[in-house]
Amino acid sequence: MRKRLLAGLALAGAIALATTGCSGSASGSTGSTGSSTAGGGAAHKVITVGFAQTGSESGWRAANTQSMKDAFSEANGFKLIFNAADNKQEAQIAAVRSFINQGVDAIVIAPITVDGWDDVLKEAKAAKIPVILEDRTINVSDPSLYAAWVGDDFKKEGETAGAWAKQNATSPTNMVVLEGTTGSAPALDRATGFTAGSAGAPITTLASQTGNFTRADGKTVMEGFLQKYGNKIQMLFAQNDDMGLGALDAITAAGLTPGKDIKIVTIDATHDGLQALADGKFNYVVECNPLLGPQVSDLVKKVVAGQSVPKSQTATDLSFTQDQAKTALPSRKY
Amino acid sequence: MNAVMKHRLFWPVVVLLALILVNTLSRPSFVSITVQDGRLYGSLIDILRNSAPLMLVALGMTLVIATRGIDLSVGAVMAVSGAVALQIIQDSGDAANPSVLAVAIGAGLLAGLACGLWNGFLIAVLGIQPIIATLVLMLAGRGIALLITRGFITTINSDPYKFMAQGYVVGLPFAFYVSLAAIAIVAVIERRTALGVLTEAVGINPEASRLAGVRARGIIWGAYAASGLLAGFAGLLYSSNIMAADANAAGLYIELDAILAVVLGGTSLAGGTFSLAGTVVGVFTIQTLKSTITFLGVPPAVTPVFMAAVVVLVVLIQSSRFRRWVGRLGGRLSVRSAQPVERTEVAS
Numbered sequence: 001m002r003k004r005l006l007a008g009l010a011l012a013g014a015i016a017l018a019t020t021g022c023s024g025s026a027s028g029s030t031g032s033t034g035s036s037t038a039g040g041g042a043a044h045k046v047i048t049v050g051f052a053q054t055g056s057e058s059g060w061r062a063a064n065t066q067s068m069k070d071a072f073s074e075a076n077g078f079k080l081i082f083n084a085a086d087n088k089q090e091a092q093i094a095a096v097r098s099f100i101n102q103g104v105d106a107i108v109i110a111p112i113t114v115d116g117w118d119d120v121l122k123e124a125k126a127a128k129i130p131v132i133l134e135d136r137t138i139n140v141s142d143p144s145l146y147a148a149w150v151g152d153d154f155k156k157e158g159e160t161a162g163a164w165a166k167q168n169a170t171s172p173t174n175m176v177v178l179e180g181t182t183g184s185a186p187a188l189d190r191a192t193g194f195t196a197g198s199a200g201a202p203i204t205t206l207a208s209q210t211g212n213f214t215r216a217d218g219k220t221v222m223e224g225f226l227q228k229y230g231n232k233i234q235m236l237f238a239q240n241d242d243m244g245l246g247a248l249d250a251i252t253a254a255g256l257t258p259g260k261d262i263k264i265v266t267i268d269a270t271h272d273g274l275q276a277l278a279d280g281k282f283n284y285v286v287e288c289n290p291l292l293g294p295q296v297s298d299l300v301k302k303v304v305a306g307q308s309v310p311k312s313q314t315a316t317d318l319s320f321t322q323d324q325a326k327t328a329l330p331s332r333k334y
Numbered sequence: 335m336n337a338v339m340k341h342r343l344f345w346p347v348v349v350l351l352a353l354i355l356v357n358t359l360s361r362p363s364f365v366s367i368t369v370q371d372g373r374l375y376g377s378l379i380d381i382l383r384n385s386a387p388l389m390l391v392a393l394g395m396t397l398v399i400a401t402r403g404i405d406l407s408v409g410a411v412m413a414v415s416g417a418v419a420l421q422i423i424q425d426s427g428d429a430a431n432p433s434v435l436a437v438a439i440g441a442g443l444l445a446g447l448a449c450g451l452w453n454g455f456l457i458a459v460l461g462i463q464p465i466i467a468t469l470v471l472m473l474a475g476r477g478i479a480l481l482i483t484r485g486f487i488t489t490i491n492s493d494p495y496k497f498m499a500q501g502y503v504v505g506l507p508f509a510f511y512v513s514l515a516a517i518a519i520v521a522v523i524e525r526r527t528a529l530g531v532l533t534e535a536v537g538i539n540p541e542a543s544r545l546a547g548v549r550a551r552g553i554i555w556g557a558y559a560a561s562g563l564l565a566g567f568a569g570l571l572y573s574s575n576i577m578a579a580d581a582n583a584a585g586l587y588i589e590l591d592a593i594l595a596v597v598l599g600g601t602s603l604a605g606g607t608f609s610l611a612g613t614v615v616g617v618f619t620i621q622t623l624k625s626t627i628t629f630l631g632v633p634p635a636v637t638p639v640f641m642a643a644v645v646v647l648v649v650l651i652q653s654s655r656f657r658r659w660v661g662r663l664g665g666r667l668s669v670r671s672a673q674p675v676e677r678t679e680v681a682s
Contacts, residue, residue, distance in 0.1 A: 056480055056485045057582050058487075058582065059485075059486050059487045061485075062484075062485035062486050065485075179634055182634045182637075183635070207628070207631055208634070209627070209628055209631075209634055210634035210637070212583070214580060214583035214586075215487075215576040215578055215580060215583070216572065216575065216576050216580070216583060216584075217583075219575065219576060220384055220624065220628075221628055223380050223384075224377075224380075224625050224627075224628025224629060225628065227363065227364070227376065227377040227380065227625075227629070228361060228363070228628065228629055228631075230363075242487070242580075245578075246576055249500065249575075249576075253370075253375070253500075254370070255370045255371065255375075272487075272489055272578075
């Protein structure tokens with residue numbers, strides 16, 4: 001009886017492995033921009049790279065992971081060892097340690113938290129393995145512990161959104177804000193950036209509450225705003241697309257038209273967000289680009305070849321109006 | 335009057351009314367209900383509509399807690415059922431087809447039921463402690479949901495599906511009728527049959543009730559199955575509300591809200607006697623508290639502290655020992671204030 005149960009479990013496990021394997025390889029065919037072979041000569045040696053991803057908490061992260069897998073493909077001369085740490089830092093540090101033990105050529109980390117990296121990065125340095133940070137930054141005592149950082153500039157995104165708000169608030173405007181998860185770097189930096197970008201505009205912030213970057217909370221909080229202020233609200237700044245998408249239903253239910261009665265500016269530019277923009281429900285969307293793979297793989301090649309690289313690089317974040325969204329949508333990958 | 339005050343629902347209801355009063359004082363528009371496009375519109379209606387998922391989950395949690403158990407997996411089960419239903423609808427490519435929707439909803443509910451049966455099996459048959467047994471699914475459930483949605487947020491466009499959480503019947507939200515139906519069904523099954531009494535017996539003393547001939551195993555298993563099924567339905571409502579299966583955010587921390595609703599309603603976590611009406615009041619209290627935060631404009635950074643403070647206050651108000659203590663203290667203070675005593679501060 002017990003043996004049969006075990007056999008059954010093993011079979012189920014095997015099936016699960018097989019199915020995940022399939023979906024992984026099937027989607028790997030999307031061509032990535034191979035980028036210039038930066039190493040100069042002798043670029044035929046396969047570079048083994050360990051990538052410690054945070055986990056799979058959002059659509060943004062899924063797109064980021066896919067971009068990395070595409071860029072670090074075998075066709076591009078890489079062997080990628082991928083690890084997703086389920087948003088637990090100790091698991092991520094363990095993964096980095098195992099990369100060191102396996103003797104990879106380079107390590108890429110999307111750090112879960114800011115602190116606590118000194119020891120493991122010193123071990124990597126002792127093993128002469130370069131470390132490249134992706135997406136988020138870290139605090140370390142010695143900046144030479146990592147070679148470079150590539151990521152999005154949240155503050156700049158907020159500034160771009162703020163500049164649009166300023167441009168469109170020609171008369172006094174009442175605005176409400178849906179903030180991201182309280183205390184997270186994107187929420188803080190986007191808020192600071194927006195304030196800087198919209199400085200001097202006749203915008204009054206009626207209320208600002210957290211929607212935890214989720215659709216459901218964005219919707220509930222927007223309902224509350226609408227009950228409280230009614231049609232006094234003229235503009236909504238949602239710090240990500242999801243919260244803005246959630247707010248749309250609340251606005252419609254209040255008998256108002258999103259995009260007309262309430263102008264909406266959001267950040268992220270996911271596929272759903274751009275769709276809402278193209279449909280005229282959003283008014284302006286600033287991109288937070290998850291497709292960092294090509295930039296990171298370029299950096300890894302240069303670092304492994306011993307070239308000097310800039311310490312920090314930001315991804316190019318576009319921004320979209322309603323018309324631009326219509327043209328951009330068909331070729332959108334995420 | 336004394337009989338009213340002694341009723342065990344008296345204090346939970348007082349707390350709920352007090353919350354509504356605070357909101358109304360801060361902004362009278364809180365209680366105003368207007369007609370918008372042939373349906374009622376107002377904060378109170380929003381509370382009725384938005385409380386539906388928590389209501390379903392909390393009803394199931396009440397049954398589980400009555401058996402001296404706990405179900406931590408409800409949030410994850412919501413994520414799974416929503417993911418199953420929406421993935422079926424999305425993959426079918428025909429989101430308005432009634433038979434596709436029926437299959438999707440049926441599969442979502444079945445997924446919830448299966449999760450509940452799994453929990454019940456671990457607890458009632460294998461004898462694993464409820465907190466550990468349901469922790470398994472709490473952790474694994476979101477992973478399963480992510481596997482189903484392939485790591486993305488699955489979105490669909492389907493008016494019939496949207497109706498579940500966002501539709502209106504005779505001016506009131508359809509989701510509210512779902513809550514009412516769930517309350518009625520659970521109340522009839524538990525209170526019009528012997529099941530409720532047997533559940534309480536199992537919760538008060540499993541061993542004694544077994545010796546008295548109560549089939550504790552089946553009753554415990556059934557409670558978890560019901561909790562799973564209700565959480566499955568809550569997951570469908572959640573996904574219908576945002577028309578998306580968000581495996582990471584669906585039902586996040588709802589298990590804590592549900593446990594809180596059950597406790598606010600006067601059901602003891604030690605198991606045994608339970609109050610469905612109390613749970614209903616508890617759910618509305620929590621949902622009202624959430625709108626209070628937006629209405630009073632509590633800054634996001636202090637929201638958790640505000641929530642915690644209100645919850646502590648509410649629990650204290652409901653404690654008869656605390657009320658007696660306050661009464662005595664109040665009496666003593668009024669005596670003391672007549673002759674002030676000088677006090678020296680002691681630094682800690």
